[in-house]
Amino acid sequence: MTDPALPEDLLDFIRRSPTPYHVVDNARLMLRDAGFRHLTETKPWPDAVSAGFVTRDDGSLIAFRGGRKPLLENGLRLAGVHTDSPCLRLRPNPTRESQGYGQFSVETYGGVLLHPWYDRDLSLAGRISGLDDAGGLVSSLIDFRDPVAFIPSLAIHLDREANKGRNINPQTELSPVVLRLGEGESFDLEEVLLERIRRDRPEAGFARVLSWDLLLYDTQPPARVGIHGEFIASARLDNLLSAFVALRALLDAEDEYASVIVCNDHEEVGSVSASGARGTFLSAVLERLISEEDKGAGGFSRLMQNSLMLSVDNAHGVHPNFADRHDGGHRPMLNGGPVIKINANQRYAGSSRSVALFKALCGKTGVPWQSFTNRADLACGSTIGPLTAAEIGIPVLDIGVAQFGMHSIRELAGSEDPGHLLRCITAFYNRLV
16 A cells, blocks of 8 residues: 555655756755765766665665666666756846846746746755855855845736736846845845855855856745645645655665666756756766676667566646647546556657556556556657667657646645556566566
8 A cells, every 4th residue: 555645745746846957966865865875977886776866966866776686687777857847046146126126037948937936935945056265166055035136017007918928038137136125235145145054054164155057936835726625725735745755665675676866957958968867977986886797798689679668757747728638549547556657759758568557567566557648739758768779779658647737836646556566666676567
């Protein structure tokens, strides 16, 4: 049976993870508490590590169980997720002044649904870097937690056409209001950041802030909604729902077979980075799991062809107000179980073999499954699945739970689906099929 506390644990994880860096930090704590060893790419690894994890650029993480079965003969089972979500990020010159107000200067990250960002209590979080008292480089996570910014709507009295499809200019109409400036007063974010980091993390030893990776997020906490609590509403359900559940599955899995979770940053902007799915992170880690003797015998290629990866990323549930945006035969429901995502042009990864295996897995675990394919006259999104398959030659299948409002500042999913997904991924790691 699925842990009844799973939905609440998931929402707490999302609440504590406003940025990819915080996602990885919280995952690191979970893995460490479960006995996983923290490894680094800059140092040698012990010959036998039964369970370990490694991070790259603070926003990506790979964790693995080594398993007791021979690696090349039995292969790996991997679950791939991403840690980033569409949002508004601060620019290098982060502040501006207009009409006596201090504002943040922002740019969009990923395919942001812009309208929901108005009239929200926004906070600021991410990573800052700078110098300590000795002139050495230091970095630290930061999270203001309290609301510090607001993007006010223009009153309907000043825009009578607002409800008739008004477009938003992200350059001129999305700057959040931060404070009211007095005569001759200016707003220096570096000073604010330095004061906050010294207060919250004095051990970081900051003497000066030089740069940042900071983003805005909605302070409204995640919640169970619906007459019977059948839904969960939160920011970043895409894709922290998948990340948390896959992580829990790895922790719950047996150690008979080798299992891996891959958490990539930068999926929402194309994955083209050293820590993204098009980077070298996964291949570099997997190569270090293969013995030197096996490497010389085509070990990496053999391992990939004996392995299988689930790319776990949320799917579009059929919206009751916009049902015509779905193909009539492929309309996933919230709380209807994991969705197998198919695209003939390989925007989603998969084949009849991997689909059959996953359906058999659902049958073994008693979990319902659904299928999704895009309308032929609508462009299809993509995931890390096809990218990973192409980069390292591993068979991949795209799945995920159904949700509403993808890429909004607040999204909706079913409260039963995390449990369905957990049972499937745990069974996948345990080689139930």
